[in-house]
Amino acid sequence: MLSTLILEVLAFLSLAIWLALFFLWGGFWRIWESVADNDRLPHPGPGS
Amino acid sequence: MPTTIACRILVPARNEAASIAPAVAALARQDYPGEFSVIVVDDHSEDRTAEVARRAAEESSAAARVEIISAPPLAPGWTGKLWALQAGVAAASGRPDQRPARGELFWFTDADVVHSLTTLRRLVSRAEHDNLDLASLMVLLESRTFAERFLIPAFLYFFLMLYPPNWIADSRSKTAGAAGGSLLLRRSALERIGGFAAIRSEIIDDCSLARAVKHSGGKIWMRLTRASRSLRAYSGFAEIRDMISRTAFTQLRYSALELLGTLLGLTITFLVPVVLTFHRHPLVWLPALLAWCLMTASFLPTVAFYRLAPLWAPALPLSALFYAYATLLSAVRYWRGRGGQWKGRAQANRTLNRYGD
Numbered sequence A: 001m002l003s004t005l006i007l008e009v010l011a012f013l014s015l016a017i018w019l020a021l022f023f024l025w026g027g028f029w030r031i032w033e034s035v036a037d038n039d040r041l042p043h044p045g046p047g048s
Numbered sequence B: 001m002p003t004t005i006a007c008r009i010l011v012p013a014r015n016e017a018a019s020i021a022p023a024v025a026a027l028a029r030q031d032y033p034g035e036f037s038v039i040v041v042d043d044h045s046e047d048r049t050a051e052v053a054r055r056a057a058e059e060s061s062a063a064a065r066v067e068i069i070s071a072p073p074l075a076p077g078w079t080g081k082l083w084a085l086q087a088g089v090a091a092a093s094g095r096p097d098q099r100p101a102r103g104e105l106f107w108f109t110d111a112d113v114v115h116s117l118t119t120l121r122r123l124v125s126r127a128e129h130d131n132l133d134l135a136s137l138m139v140l141l142e143s144r145t146f147a148e149r150f151l152i153p154a155f156l157y158f159f160l161m162l163y164p165p166n167w168i169a170d171s172r173s174k175t176a177g178a179a180g181g182s183l184l185l186r187r188s189a190l191e192r193i194g195g196f197a198a199i200r201s202e203i204i205d206d207c208s209l210a211r212a213v214k215h216s217g218g219k220i221w222m223r224l225t226r227a228s229r230s231l232r233a234y235s236g237f238a239e240i241r242d243m244i245s246r247t248a249f250t251q252l253r254y255s256a257l258e259l260l261g262t263l264l265g266l267t268i269t270f271l272v273p274v275v276l277t278f279h280r281h282p283l284v285w286l287p288a289l290l291a292w293c294l295m296t297a298s299f300l301p302t303v304a305f306y307r308l309a310p311l312w313a314p315a316l317p318l319s320a321l322f323y324a325y326a327t328l329l330s331a332v333r334y335w336r337g338r339g340g341q342w343k344g345r346a347q348a349n350r351t352l353n354r355y356g357d
Helices: A002-024 B020-028 B049-059 B080-092 B119-130 B146-162 B165-169 B187-192 B205-215 B237-251 B256-277 B282-305 B310-335
Strands: B006-013 B036-042 B066-070 B104-109 B134-140 B182-186 B220-230
Touching (some): A002 B256, B006 B080, B006 B119, B020 B049, B036 B049, B036 B080, B049 B066, B066 B080, B104 B187, B146 B237, B146 B282, B146 B310, B165 B220, B182 B187, B237 B310
16 A cells, blocks of 8 residues: 555656656757757848 | 958867868859858867868868867866867957957868858858857767667657757747757857857867856757758767767766756656556556657657658666666766777877767
8 A cells, every 4th residue: 555655656756757857848859949050040141 | 243241260189080071162152142162170089080081172172261270288177179179269369459340250070071052051040140259050960870760850859849940049948059060159148158168178079068058147058950961970879879878967067966857857757658558457557658749749750850761669667778778887987087988099188080970
């Protein structure tokens, strides 16, 4: 009984961690937002 | 375009004869519209790095842009790569009154990275547009062998978890990171932090540089690219393990307590969900399965970035287990006096065969 309770706590703790990582951790996993290859920027030069 | 900001490209190189030719050729042929030059700093290579680099420059028909210099003997207290970069900056520095009116940029890049011909132009555009002091790109790492496919996407994933790009760019956040394979830096920012001397002994030099620039009030930025790629290949698990263990314990500031916390955190975060998913009690397996699903969903974009099959994503816990092992090994090697090893030689003695990533 005690061991099941500990496992329940561990399972919910890992779920809480993943909810925080997924929704609150800077969007680190949404890497399509961090790919620079599609940036549209002006040419460097005078006036840029 | 006389007022376009000038750029000095610095390439520290140690025993890179196998990869430096395409790297130098791509740098010499950048389509950057302003003045730029390439300085390769040969750091006492025991192979033909300098000769290969010189020949690549000549064959690129832009030999006039490329200069090959030798790093002076390593000064005490410096890492080899930072000492080589320091030598490159010194070589690139004329008298202050000879410097370009609009300031100057340094682009530090590795000798085993091949850039697209537009990389410098795009990086400078971004830096100028957003008034950045430091802009870096995480280049595409090799993911051909089984070991690379198993571990390299996870490497990127964990790196972004430690250094989320959105937090790096946020001036209110303390998070500061950069990717040394392609790092653009304003000379004024380097001077403001006190030059490379301020971080001379840092093994994780790119993130230390980013931290110093951000703490000095500078704006920093990091993104990913598929347009520039590293030629460094890892043939097996042992090579990747050594790459990880070279800096893992440094990342934990050589603290046994942080090591314990990291191993515990990796276990609860990545291993517990998998193990408990197969428990019979619904209040155990259900949250565990949900956690594993979130983990898998969060890893899928990285797997897609590397153009691997989605089935690699649920295997992330196995990769995490490997990283936990490599981190523990990093600490054990440090405690045994063999910390910072790379290619069988100790970084603490600054006698690396090549610079690590």
